Amino acid sequence: MTPLPLIAPNPPRLSELGPDLRRVEASGVFSNNGPEVRAFEAEATERLFGGRGACLAVANATLGLMIAIRDAAGARPRPESLALVPALTFAATAHAAQWAGLTPLVCDIDPDDWSACPRDEERLLHAYAGRVSVVVPYATFGNAIDLDRYRWFSKRFGVGVVVDAAASLGTLDEAGVGFGADAPFPVVFSMHATKPFSVAEGGLVHSGDVQLIERLRRMASFGFGEPRSATGPGVNAKLPEVIAVMARAKLAGFDAACAHRAALEQAYRGSLAGFGLQRVAGLRRASQFMPVMLPDRVAERRDAIAAALEAQGIGVGRYFSPHLGQQPWFRDSALIEPTPVADAVGGRLLSLPITDAMTVEDARRAAAALAAACGRLGRTTPATVRAAPPIASALIAGGGPAGTALLTAASKSGRLEALSQGLVLVERSAGLGQGRLARYAINSDSTAQTFLTAVRGNPHPELASLADHPAAHAVERHADGLGVPLAEVGPLLAATGERLGGIVRGQGGEVLTGHEVVSATRAGDLWRVALRRVTDGAGSERLARNLVIATGGHQPLDRLATQQVAGAPLLELADGRLLQSDEVLSSGGLQHVAALLQNKRAPRIAVIGGSTSALTAVALLLRSRPGLALGAGAVTLLHRRPLRPFYHSVEAAHAEGYTDFTDRDVCPVSGFVYRLAGFRLEARQLLLRMLEVDGRAADPRVRLHRIGGDEDEDARAIVRGADLVIAALGYRPRVLPLLDEAGMGLPLAADRDRPMVDRHCRVLGADGAAVPGVYGIGLAAGFVPWGKLGGEASFSGQANGLWLWQNDVGAMIVDQLLEPALRAVA
Template sequence: MPRYPLIAPNPPRLSDHVDALRRIEASGVFSNNGAEVQAFERNVTDALFGGHGASIAVANATLGLMVAIRHAARANGRPAGLALMPALTFAATGQAALWAGLTPLVCDIDPDDWSACARTEERLLQQHGDRIAVLVPYATFGNAIDLGRYAWLQKHYDVGVVIDAASSLGTIDAAGHGFGQNAPFAAVYSMHATKTFAVAEGGLIHSGDAGLIATLRAMINFGFEGTRSATLLGLNAKLPEITAVLAQAKLAEIGAICDARAAIEAAYRDSLAGFTLQAVQGLRRAMQFMPVLLPQPLVAKRDAIAARLEREGVGTGRYFSPHLGQQPLFRAEALIEPTPHADDIAARLLSLPITDAMTPADARTIAALFRQACAAETARIPAAPRALPAASTVIVGGGPAGTALLTAASKRGQLAAFAQGLVVVEHDDAIGGGRLGRYAITSDSTATTFLSAVQDNPYPELAAITAHPAGRAVARYTDALGVPLVEAGPLLRATGDRLADIVRAHGGTILTGHDALGTRRTSAGLWSTRLRRRSDGVEFEQLSHDMVIATGGHQPLDRLAVQQVAGESLLAQAGDRLLQSDEVLALGGYAKLADLLAGKRNPRIAVIGGSTSALATIALILKQVPALPFGAGGITLLHRRPLRPFYPSVEAAHADGFDDFSAPDICPVSGFVYRLAGFRLEARDLVLRLLGVDGRAPDPRIATHRITGADDAAARAHLAGADIVIAALGYRPHALPVRTPRGRTIALAAHQGRPMVDRHCRVLDAQDAPLPGLYGIGLAAGFVPWGDLGGEASFSGQANGLWLWQNAVGQMIVDQIFERRAADAPGSARAA
């Protein structure tokens, strides 16, 4: 029976190059950029890159990546920044970034060509700004990715670029050039024995920029530039002369080898019709093996399929599974974005052999054996169950509020028990962060608040997040006025990942990429929630004893149509000059605002509302660089309620010269002044200046006007004179549709503009009666602290805050669920 190993290393034979070996011995030069290395570098540049630019031979590709990444980061003045790379790549890509002093930022891939997702890359460049030092895209499995696009990104975002082209030496791009030719940045190739350009151990760096190559050449030689005195950061990454002899020999045959492998790939593609294969870029790839995706139902059968092929003499591989974002080192040391496409593809990948000894007929034989193995395992798949078993609890929404229940349970060591029978449903591809990290503002929670969720947590995997790059980034703001949300978002994401791991490990289910369409009370007293899987639109019902709505809040457009300001319709007064604060606060929102005001020599903005979002909007606008050319009173804040600053004590308020409060404004539990109604951190600082507290000087660009009623002509004049009107009117809950057993919609208090929940976080119907087993938490839910939770008696409104959700409020819901479980347990009075 013929054997087909996955990879059969085929470097040139040293015994066939005795004359070259004698030449090296005669020269007495065995390393240090001798004649053999120099000849190879010239010849490979001419043969594979049209004679353009320059090349350096290096000891291995990982060292090449380390040097190139380090240089790119330092050249941009970001030596400790982020290295953005795709999840589906080899560990060396991430390792090189870590050794270069950077933090990998791992993103998702394109579902067709399996390279870094272009839209995600650009979103992260906008989100993280100059924190990203370098892009490290991987030319996946030898594909000729679009280097012109990366040249544009390099200029547009002033970011370094290094291409991991490990498998691409011999690849030809769509223009007929060697992949990497004329690139203005470094491309790093492997010459490892397992690659198509098989040597032994070695690598190559090529760039169209010969000056860049000259600098990198000094870096791989201890940082020596012309003398034996280090002027650059460097290391020893030189290729030995003997290896250069092998590289020269392989260069002479690489064209024929790649053509033969391309014919094998073509035979595979013809024989694997019906299976999902990688979309090809370029005219020819230096194929190392043939990657193919198993159908989704066969994911759990991958090992069995590989075993069947092995018995037939066919070797297989799983490049790259697990991907970067799933490997323990990078989970601890990298920032990892949601990676649903990489998760799916890594789970389904199986690599089939391509070797120099094979022919297209061999590929057809292997493909037939692969199809047979898949068919045999498909026949062994049991029929799917007709209905999902009832869960204990369903949480709809896995953002900061939904995961707050998990955090609260974890802080008491209860998460393992709470996870049993738990189902978390989340629209996005990961839990924890929600949209928080996509806002351009600073939080109204301190760094200590964010870190308190994990610091000294009973679960060691959560406690370890304080040492994670996301935890360290937030800790840098411990003494600052809040944390930039783009920094807080990754911390919440990392925390969500660990929470999800714990839930799954103890019998719970995390359904990311799913939407909840509504929930219905059954005649048996359960909740039946209709779910839809976003990937394929499949809908199904999930039964549960309890339901938690944590779907967040929004600023509905229809509210603008009915909103009255100073007795007249806001929409009628502002028209197309009207924006909502959410639009401005989101990443890119200020740029949109600035574009609308372009050419205005003295622009005027009216901000309506007395909420934190109103003050955050003003703070965001004022600290942008370059600033808008506001004159005196260029921004007017129109508000109804007095602006109140928070103080940690009566004494602190008096010491600051602030005495505009009385006994009902003091929290009886904490002693805080305006604990709930008061502005905090950056918004508080702005309010203190607006009020002139303790001699603080107001910013002359800001004016305030307190709306007095329906006949307030001054308020209407401010709106009429504004170039832009920003409505910061707070948020309304995304209340999930709730129905009776017969399908009739239950009107909720939230639909009437009242709080969605009562003092126990139970969802209220339109008559303010709690619906059994249905809870709500999060932005705009309407919860007001009471009793031991504290709060001033004068407060009217709702309290939203991460610390509240992750502690008392989240625990309140967890406790009620545990009480119900205990009551339903066998032997309890209710169960009997």
């Protein structure tokens, strides 16, 4: 049978363009936007885009992306500027952003049309507000993506937009006009030999904004805004005249070629029942090839299926696998968000041929060959009996900041390899490290140095190298600030988590992302741990000698039902005007607050609690942009205990005239004043102002009210009179259900609103005794430092902090997990 190559370049034949080439020779102009280039641009605008806007021909599409992204980001983009790009695209998209001076921020894709996920894009635009300079969507596989969304993004978030439409030249939108016609931003197409609009090499940039095109023309010619004088950034991206001759010739029969390719795609679609196919938008797609997603049952045999097709002369591709987030260069130089959909789709894609020379019957033959190969290989897959997984030395429930901090602690002391052997790490989200941290629109209560010490000088080179990662540089820029925006901490924790997970796997451990721990049942000296896969609810089990609960904290709603303020029920006092601080501190929380208060001319807000989250909520309200209409005394912080600032030494406190402490409030190890009870960074600065320490002026918009007991009618009146009440009552641990051998629940101290762990991080039963083989770490676990860990004698409460988890607290648990193994070796 006739071979069907995946791609068969079909550019105009130079041997048939003799008169046109002689015209170029006669003109003496071979480049510099000569007459052939200008004629091609005008003809392309008319024929492909209905005469709307203007076009710029460039030497290749990557150069077109580079100048368009650089223009959209501004002449001098800030070092921390980001370009938001989808995972499922060609490497050139992210490379162009980097050459333009931006760091790619890679997001997940939509499961149906395989372009950038709208929810992910909007979430990241909120989370990285002020840092995302340009959004670079990809018109996946020539699709006509929704450009109205990007018009709205541009207005709503003030970002530039550049559309990578490399394979979309010839695609028609819903109105029957060339995709991208009259767009207010640049849409960049490829004219590479492998594309439907096939010449030797080249690119075309279109926009409805004629002035924008002329600005890009100057950039493509060394930035020359005046004769031989650069007035802006520039590069040589001009299309040579000879290639323009080929491009003009290609235009002649291009519409018919696109219609033919669309007919081939329709033939494929009619023959591929049971396969995953991309949702297509627009009236016609100028297909470069036919992307097909294999059924889940044969996905693992993709290479064998491809080999079977190639043996029949049918070319096969794997676009885009690996996707951007899986490619080594971008893993080290970009910010990669979790991409579970791109991972799943990319890993199952095969591309089948669509060429100008094919017939509809050829397409049906290729589809039938694919179906037959899948059927044959699916049936002949050898039946395997999976052995029961080995007994894990330890299972960590939760791979967020606390769970991975345990691994970091082991890495710092050279014990990560030993810990990894027989370890199972289970994390609900698609990636390790950041958990829910990046969803908060606030600054950390840890310094930039705290986050960087996890990787700098780490004994593992793959971790130490992260000190030069863009995520680390973003954190380091806040070294002298009041904490780091958590949205910028998240990528560093995610990159660290990925490397830690790789080390665990390399040492024989198991990392299960996209899974959650349901419960753990005592089975003699072991724990039978029930797991659930998040995507489809499929259950499985693991046996483990030890458990580590690192599932984080939350603000349970049922606590509000019993909470009282000055002797009165909070729910009655707030009467439908109540939010929890977690809602306010999360991305989009301030917008929610603004919406609730939009009809209030002089809003009153009551914040209840003396925790860090309480002061952080107040600080967030005060620095909201656009600002809330807060007048004098608009925000009242109600608290029971005295609010204390942290100081590095007694001398530093005395130097500012702060003397409200005794020897019991000074840490004997570090000499810090209120080492554990004191507020730090942004919360500390706010408190010092409110206490007017060292002549600081209090913010008139905020007042403090210390609740005087159950008879404090003023406190009750403040809450009743508030337009909004924010409950900042701290966090409670997400307790993993533990069952005895009979399947009955083990009562735990955390269920009684007591600390989950003891001084050795062992999980406590309700009777106060440690549950054998179960440990806890993380937010709301209830750990209190002691001994060499330091802390003031007057402290009562719990200490949370990434530095503690990555060092002494994490090392304490590692010691106990490895102790039996070390004894066995001895």
